Amino acid sequence: MLSYRHAFHAGNHADVLKHLVLTRTLLALQRKPAALCYIDTHAGAGHYDLGSGMALKVAEFEQGIARILARSDIPTLVEPWLEAVRRLNPDGELRHYPGSPAVARHFMRPQDRMLLIEKHPTDHALLMKYFGHQPRCRVLQDDAWVTLKAQLPPPEKRGIVLIDPSYELKSDYRQTVETLQQAHDRWGNGVYLLWYPLLTRRETDRMLDRISTTGIRRVLRVALAVRGADSGGLWGSGMLIVNPPWQLDTELQTILPWLTQALEVPPGIRGTSLDWLVPE
Numbered sequence: 001m002l003s004y005r006h007a008f009h010a011g012n013h014a015d016v017l018k019h020l021v022l023t024r025t026l027l028a029l030q031r032k033p034a035a036l037c038y039i040d041t042h043a044g045a046g047h048y049d050l051g052s053g054m055a056l057k058v059a060e061f062e063q064g065i066a067r068i069l070a071r072s073d074i075p076t077l078v079e080p081w082l083e084a085v086r087r088l089n090p091d092g093e094l095r096h097y098p099g100s101p102a103v104a105r106h107f108m109r110p111q112d113r114m115l116l117i118e119k120h121p122t123d124h125a126l127l128m129k130y131f132g133h134q135p136r137c138r139v140l141q142d143d144a145w146v147t148l149k150a151q152l153p154p155p156e157k158r159g160i161v162l163i164d165p166s167y168e169l170k171s172d173y174r175q176t177v178e179t180l181q182q183a184h185d186r187w188g189n190g191v192y193l194l195w196y197p198l199l200t201r202r203e204t205d206r207m208l209d210r211i212s213t214t215g216i217r218r219v220l221r222v223a224l225a226v227r228g229a230d231s232g233g234l235w236g237s238g239m240l241i242v243n244p245p246w247q248l249d250t251e252l253q254t255i256l257p258w259l260t261q262a263l264e265v266p267p268g269i270r271g272t273s274l275d276w277l278v279p280e
C-alpha cells in the first residue's frame, strides 16, 4: 500500500530543480518542429493546492517556489517555467503549484502527446480530473515499473521520459536502475530525466554507481544541496539527464549559481553542481 502523497512536498526545493530541468529540456527539444512524446512514469496529482492541509503541514513550498517568485532578478532561462506557475495563479498570489504533468502540458504543442502514469488511486483520480479529458493526453492507473517498457519506443521516436519515483520502498532504487536500463535498451535515443533524493541513507549512491555501470552513455548529473548531509531528512536532490539535448548543460551552468542564491542556500553548503556521471 502506497502512503506517499506529493501534496505534502509540492513546490519544495526538489520540485524547483526538477521542474526547471524539465522545462529547459522540453524547450530544447521543441527547437525542432517534429512531434514529441512526453511520458511521466510517476505523475502524482498534477496540480497542487498550496492552501490545503497537506501542503501547509510543513509548508515546504515556502523554502522553494515562494523564494523563487520573490526574486526581482529572474533569469530569462527561468522565466518560461514561471509562466507555467503564474498561469495557475493569475492574480499574482501563490495558491497553486503545477506538478510535472501540468508543467509539460503548459508547453505542449498541437503535434505533441503525453502519457501520465500514476499508481496511487487518489492521485490517479485527481490526474484524471485535470487531464483525462484533454486532447492528446492519456492517463493510466498502473505500476510504472511494469508498464513503461510496453510504451517504448513511442511512435514519435522523439521525446522525454520523466522517472520521478517516491523511493518509498527500498526496492524503488533497484527498480529504477532496471527500468532505466530496459527502457534504454528499447529506446536508446529517448531523453530520460531521472530524479533522485539526497538523504542520509546510502541507497542513492549505490543506485548512481549501478547506473554508471549499465553501459548507458551521455548521462549528465545536476544536483542541489540545500543543507548539510548530516542534517537529516531530504537535504537535497539531483537529476540524471540521459541524452541531454544540445546546450542543456550550458544553460544549466548559467542558471545554477542563481538558483543557489535564490533558494538561500547557507554559506558552506554545496548548493548546485553539474557534471557528467557518464560522458559520451
Ligand SMILES: C[S@@+](CC[C@H](N)C(=O)[O-])C[C@H]1O[C@@H](n2cnc3c(N)ncnc32)[C@H](O)[C@@H]1O
Pocket (backbone or CB within 6 Å): 002, 004, 005, 006, 015, 018, 040, 041, 042, 043, 044, 045, 046, 098, 099, 100, 101, 117, 118, 119, 120, 123, 142, 143, 144, 145, 164, 165, 166
Ligand atoms: C514524487 S511523486 C511524483 C511527482 C510528480 N512527478 C511531479 O513532479 O509533480 C511520486 C509519485 O509516484 C507514485 N508512485 C509510486 N510508486 C509508483 C509506481 N510503481 N508506479 C507508478 N506510480 C507510482 C506515487 O503515488 C507518487 O504520486
